[in-house]
Amino acid sequence: MPRASQRPRLVDVAEHAAVSLATASRALAGREGVSTEVADRIRQVAHELGYVANPYARTLASGATSTVGLIVHQVDDPYFSEIAAGVIQLASEQGLLVQICQSGRDPDYELQQLRHLIAQRVGIVLISGSGYDDPRMESAARAELAAFQNHGGRAAAIGRHALGVDAVLPDNEAGGHALAQHLMDFGHRRIAVAAGSAGLTTVADRLAGVSSALRERGRPTTDLAVVHTDFTRGGGRAAAEQILNDHPGTTAIIALNDVMAMGVLSTLRSRRVPVPARMSVVGFDDVSVAADLAPSLTTIRLPMTEMGRTALTLALKPRTARPRRRPTGHLLVVRDSTGPAPIT
Amino acid sequence: MPRASQRPRLVDVAEHAAVSLATASRALAGREGVSTEVADRIRQVAHELGYVANPYARTLASGATSTVGLIVHQVDDPYFSEIAAGVIQLASEQGLLVQICQSGRDPDYELQQLRHLIAQRVGIVLISGSGYDDPRMESAARAELAAFQNHGGRAAAIGRHALGVDAVLPDNEAGGHALAQHLMDFGHRRIAVAAGSAGLTTVADRLAGVSSALRERGRPTTDLAVVHTDFTRGGGRAAAEQILNDHPGTTAIIALNDVMAMGVLSTLRSRRVPVPARMSVVGFDDVSVAADLAPSLTTIRLPMTEMGRTALTLALKPRTARPRRRPTGHLLVVRDSTGPAPIT
DNA sequence: ATGAAAGCGCTAACAG
DNA sequence: CTGTTAGCGCTTTCAT
Numbered sequence: 001m002p003r004a005s006q007r008p009r010l011v012d013v014a015e016h017a018a019v020s021l022a023t024a025s026r027a028l029a030g031r032e033g034v035s036t037e038v039a040d041r042i043r044q045v046a047h048e049l050g051y052v053a054n055p056y057a058r059t060l061a062s063g064a065t066s067t068v069g070l071i072v073h074q075v076d077d078p079y080f081s082e083i084a085a086g087v088i089q090l091a092s093e094q095g096l097l098v099q100i101c102q103s104g105r106d107p108d109y110e111l112q113q114l115r116h117l118i119a120q121r122v123g124i125v126l127i128s129g130s131g132y133d134d135p136r137m138e139s140a141a142r143a144e145l146a147a148f149q150n151h152g153g154r155a156a157a158i159g160r161h162a163l164g165v166d167a168v169l170p171d172n173e174a175g176g177h178a179l180a181q182h183l184m185d186f187g188h189r190r191i192a193v194a195a196g197s198a199g200l201t202t203v204a205d206r207l208a209g210v211s212s213a214l215r216e217r218g219r220p221t222t223d224l225a226v227v228h229t230d231f232t233r234g235g236g237r238a239a240a241e242q243i244l245n246d247h248p249g250t251t252a253i254i255a256l257n258d259v260m261a262m263g264v265l266s267t268l269r270s271r272r273v274p275v276p277a278r279m280s281v282v283g284f285d286d287v288s289v290a291a292d293l294a295p296s297l298t299t300i301r302l303p304m305t306e307m308g309r310t311a312l313t314l315a316l317k318p319r320t321a322r323p324r325r326r327p328t329g330h331l332l333v334v335r336d337s338t339g340p341a342p343i344t
Numbered sequence: 345m346p347r348a349s350q351r352p353r354l355v356d357v358a359e360h361a362a363v364s365l366a367t368a369s370r371a372l373a374g375r376e377g378v379s380t381e382v383a384d385r386i387r388q389v390a391h392e393l394g395y396v397a398n399p400y401a402r403t404l405a406s407g408a409t410s411t412v413g414l415i416v417h418q419v420d421d422p423y424f425s426e427i428a429a430g431v432i433q434l435a436s437e438q439g440l441l442v443q444i445c446q447s448g449r450d451p452d453y454e455l456q457q458l459r460h461l462i463a464q465r466v467g468i469v470l471i472s473g474s475g476y477d478d479p480r481m482e483s484a485a486r487a488e489l490a491a492f493q494n495h496g497g498r499a500a501a502i503g504r505h506a507l508g509v510d511a512v513l514p515d516n517e518a519g520g521h522a523l524a525q526h527l528m529d530f531g532h533r534r535i536a537v538a539a540g541s542a543g544l545t546t547v548a549d550r551l552a553g554v555s556s557a558l559r560e561r562g563r564p565t566t567d568l569a570v571v572h573t574d575f576t577r578g579g580g581r582a583a584a585e586q587i588l589n590d591h592p593g594t595t596a597i598i599a600l601n602d603v604m605a606m607g608v609l610s611t612l613r614s615r616r617v618p619v620p621a622r623m624s625v626v627g628f629d630d631v632s633v634a635a636d637l638a639p640s641l642t643t644i645r646l647p648m649t650e651m652g653r654t655a656l657t658l659a660l661k662p663r664t665a666r667p668r669r670r671p672t673g674h675l676l677v678v679r680d681s682t683g684p685a686p687i688t
Numbered sequence: 689a690t691g692a693a694a695g696c697g698c699t700a701a702c703a704g
Numbered sequence: 705c706t707g708t709t710a711g712c713g714c715t716t717t718c719a720t
Contacts, residue, residue, distance in 0.1 A: 007463075009697060020707045025699060033705060052463035056403040057697035060712045067443070075432060076632070076649070081425040088419060088446050092457075097464060099411070099441045102432050113436075119351075119396035120441060233636075262636045269638070288420070292577075292606045294613070294638025305420070353713060364691045369715060379689060401713035404696045691720080696713105703708075 008049040017045040028053070063152070065123035067097045068312065071113055073105045073129040077232075077259060078287035079304060083128050083158060086308025094316070096124075103129065105231070107137045114144055124154045124315045128308075130202035130231070131160030138162045149319060156315040158307055159202060166314040166323050168307045171330035172202055175300035176209025178332045179254050179282045182298070184217055187341040188252040188280060191224055194239035194264050195256050196231025203231065206256045206284060225250065229260075236263020244271060251279060251341045258283035258290050261297055265337070276339035286333055295336035302328055352393040361389040372397070407496070409467035411441045412656065415457050417449045417473040421576075421603060422631035423648060427472050427502060430652025438660070440468075447473065449575070451481045458488055468498045468659045472652075474546035474575070475504030482506045493663060500659040502651055503546060510658040510667050512651045515674035516546055519644035520553025522676045523598055523626045526642070528561055531685040532596040532624060535568055538583035538608050539600050540575025547575065550600045550628060569594065573604075580607020588615060595623060595685045602627035602634050605641055609681070620683035630677055639680035646672055 014024040019042060027034045027042035028051075034042075045051075059065050070087050072080035084100065091098045099122060103110030110127075117125055125148065131138055142164050145155045155165040183191055193210060196203040207226065214224055225247040229235035236255055240263065243250055255261035261283030265275065273279050275295055283290060286301035310326055358368040363386060371378045371386040372395075378386075389395075403409050414431050416424035428444065435442045443466060447454035454471075461469055469492065475482055486508050489499045499509040527535055537554060540547040551570065558568055569591040573579035580599055584607065587594055599605035605627030609619065617623050619639055627634060630645035654670055 010699095011697080021698080022700080022708075023706055026706090029699085035705065038705085054404070054697055055464055056400045057712090058699075059400040060398070060404055060714090061697075061699040063699095063712075074429065075419065076422065076425040076429040078420065078422070078425075081420040081422075084444075085418065085420040085446065088444060092445065097443045097445075097460075100428075100432060100444050101436065101441075102429065116441075120399050262633070266636055288577075289606070289633050289636075292610055292633075292637060354715095355713080365714080366692080366716075367690055370690090373715085377689060382689080398713055401696090402715075404698085405713075405715040407696075407715095689720100692718090694715105694717085696715085699710105699712085701708105701710085704706085 007054075008051045010051070010053070013042065013046045013049055013051050016049065017042045059121065065121050066095065067099055067122050068124040068126060068315070069099045069101065069117035069120070069122035071101045071103055071110060071117070071125070071127045071129075073103055075100065075102060078289060079257065079259070079285050080128060082287065082304035083308040086305035087126060087312050089305070090309045090312045105129070107132055111140055111144070114141055118144065118148050118153065122153075124156075124312070126156055126158065126311050126315060127160070127163065128158035128311070129160070130196075130200040131162050133199045133201055133204060135162070154315045154319065156311040158311045161325070162201070164323060166311075166325075168311045168314070168326045168328060170202075170302050170307070170328045171300075172205035173209035173212070175284055175302075175330040175332075176206035176254075176256075177213045178209075178330065179284070179300060180210040180213035182332055182334065182338065183252045183254070183280060183282065184213070184219075186252075186280065186338060189219070189223055189341065190247070190249040191252045191254060192243040192247050192250040193224065193226045193254045193256065194236055194243065194260050195226050195228050196235060196260065198228045200231060203228075203256055210254060231257060231260065233259050233263040233266070236260035237267045238263075240264040240267035244273070252338070253279060253281050255281065255283050258285045258287045258297060258299055261290075261299070262293060265293060265297075275337055278342055280338040280341070282338055291335065293337075298335045298338040299333055301331040301333050351398075352395045354395070354397070357386065357390045357393055357395050360393065361386045403465065409465050410439065411443055411466050412468040412470060412659070413443045413445065413461035413464070413466035415445045415447055415454060415461070415469070415471045415473075417447055419444065419446060422633060423601065423603070423629050424472060426631065426648035427652040430649035431470060431656050433649070434653045434656045449473070451476055455484055455488070458485055462488065462492050462497070466497075468500075468656070470500055470502065470655050470659060471504070471507065472502035472655070473504070474540075474544040475506050477543045477545055477548060479506070498659045498663060500655040502655045505669070506545070508667060510655075510669075512655045512658070512670045512672060514546075514646050514651070514672045515644075516549035517553035517556070519628055519646075519674040519676075520550040520598075520600075521557045522553075522674065523628070523644060524554040524557035526676055526678065526682065527596045527598070527624060527626065528557070528563075530596075530624065530682060533563070533567055533685065534591070534593040535596045535598060536587040536591050536594040537568065537570045537598045537600065538580055538587065538604050539570050539572050540579060540604065542572045544575060547572075547600055554598060575601060575604065577603050577607040577610070580604030581611045582607075584608040584611035588617070596682070597623060597625050599625065599627050602629045602631045602641060602643055605634075605643070606637060609637060609641075619681055622686055624682040624685070626682060634677075635679065637681075642679045642682040643677055645675040645677050
């Protein structure tokens with residue numbers, strides 16, 4: 001096999017500049033202890049030679065990595081692809097490389113990916129996507145991350161609070177609350193929730209917001225039908241079927257994310273239930289296609305791309321005694337999928 | 345600073361197994377020259393110790409990398425996120441890590457990303473997204489990739505044929521042809537094309553297919569209005585505006601990708617042009633939301649996820665004398681956005 | 689079949 | 705301010 005690289009090495013730069021390895025290294029790293037003239041000359045030579053440091057050698061020698069590992073559930077889910085876009089943008093601005101992994105929404109596999117990333121000696125780990133109610137599911141990841149950070153690594157989470165690392169936290173509860181209020185303002189009384197898998201913290205939090213809004217207005221819990229299915233388009237379809245069959249009085253469906261809302265709309269369309277005339281529908285996240293669905297989707301906007309950037313920003317800062325938390329804020333975006341409750 | 349890793353090293357495994365470094369290395373790499381018993385014992389010990397090789401040391405010593413660099417235009421464009429999903433899936437199955445970069449549809453920046461990736465010593469480079477008509481834009485990338493491969497790297501492209509590397513090639517021309525035929529079968533005569541930036545090979549190829557279909561049926565080129573805007577949703581919106589204003593007789597719009605089609609539908613909706621009663625619309629790619637738009641979109645299905653897998657598969661095989669080409673095939677998916685031409 | 693030893697290219701003490 | 709040198713952890717001849 002041919003040598004993987006015939007590229008100039010630091011020695012080459014040093015020789016051409018007639019200095020030692022150490023000096024060359026210092027100059028290029030921008031560390032002090034080199035006279036400005038010499039440093040400039042070295043940089044000049046390096047540039048002429050097209051020298052780029054070998055990151056493997058550098059990492060091996062210094063122990064410091066410049067790559068960030070990102071774990072998402074599915075890159076082709078728009079929620080995650082927008083987050084990833086933000087992470088990659090900022091990473092690129094900082095000269096960092098991003099290694100991306102998919103957990104496929106499987107906590108065990110996610111743990112495996114996390115271990116793999118750490119074993120690969122990434123310097124930063126970013127983990128996104130809902131956490132799990134069951135503390136056992138999280139504790140292994142938590143331990144892994146703690147050990148990682150104790151060895152000098154940095155980590156941040158997006159959308160999960162139980163990992164013991166810095167976190168960007170979407171306004172799940174407040175968003176759920178706002179959605180329920182919006183629907184009640186339109187006079188809806190029989191509201192159903194197309195919820196993702198029970199056991200996901202994101203689902204629990206958003207649902208809690210919905211419930212509290214109902215409670216505030218003195219609505220009986222029986223007004224709220226909650227159907228748990230997958231946190232995906234298919235799950236949305238299934239939930240809608242079940243709602244139409246089991247809760248025929250329903251006039252509004254809250255899907256706990258936009259992807260589920262797309263499934264809900266799909267079912268309603270094939271069942272010829274007019275939206276919003278006969279049934280209002282809301283989603284959560286405001287993925288970019290939400291505005292292009294028909295009817296366009298009323299939803300809670302989360303700044304996904306920015307969330308990705310924020311997470312990396314947190315991880316780039318030194319660790320603090322107790323993990324930082326950055327709430328995202330949220331915005332109710334009213335579009336065409338919601339309207340007054342039909343008169344019965 | 346604490347040592348970046350307190351992880352077991354190969355020496356530790358070797359000591360515990362009472363063998364030399366060399367033997368341990370061979371056994372774990374599955375190379376021959378180690379008796380089965382000894383090899384098994386070593387693997388056993390490694391497992392117990394939770395040993396994972398340090399990829400930096402490994403790469404430095406061997407020159408062979410196990411990471412693949414992937415360049416996409418935008419991860420949050422569904423076309424690319426589906427491709428990325430395929431690449432990441434297969435990479436993960438193969439124990440490879442994926443470093444992902446966004447070029448932002450800028451050829452210069454793309455070149456820069458490519459160089460960065462190569463400088464980072466990735467073993468494989470995958471580059472996706474349309475190429476450029478202007479051969480000067482491509483030649484630099486082409487040279488870079490050639491040098492990379494001559495030094496033992498491997499590369500593959502998705503959707504571009506002029507890079508001198510193995511390529512997965514979508515059926516752009518045939519797809520364009522099929523779309524035009526489909527519309528003509530519905531009796532449409534005045535067809536407009538919402539095309540992406542002139543200068544993109546993907547645009548040129550798809551357009552060529554459309555034109556050839558018209559020519560085959562003896563239609564004058566004047567029946568075809570081509571509007572070049574960005575290859576994005578916004579571009580689709582703009583193109584639709586322009587078509588409605590400048591070519592009022594149009595009864596069908598061919599958007600050269602689904603994202604543009606979404607923009608077109610959006611404009612038609614706000615202009616209250618009924619689809620397909622007054623205007624038929626088709627897209628290209630069949631991104632997963634295409635079926636959820638309203639009306640659901642008639643389009644050409646491309647197997648994006650599989651294309652990602654195929655590209656990596658090609659790159660994992662040894663290089664051949666002349667670059668391989670893998671056409672993708674295509675499928676016309678007829679949905680609700682197309683119908684008979686309105687009677688005038 | 690196994691071991692000893694020489695690097696891979698770079699950083700980081702330690703000297704001067 | 706600059707140079708020398710000892711590794712980082714692994715692979716890979718070359719011996720045995």
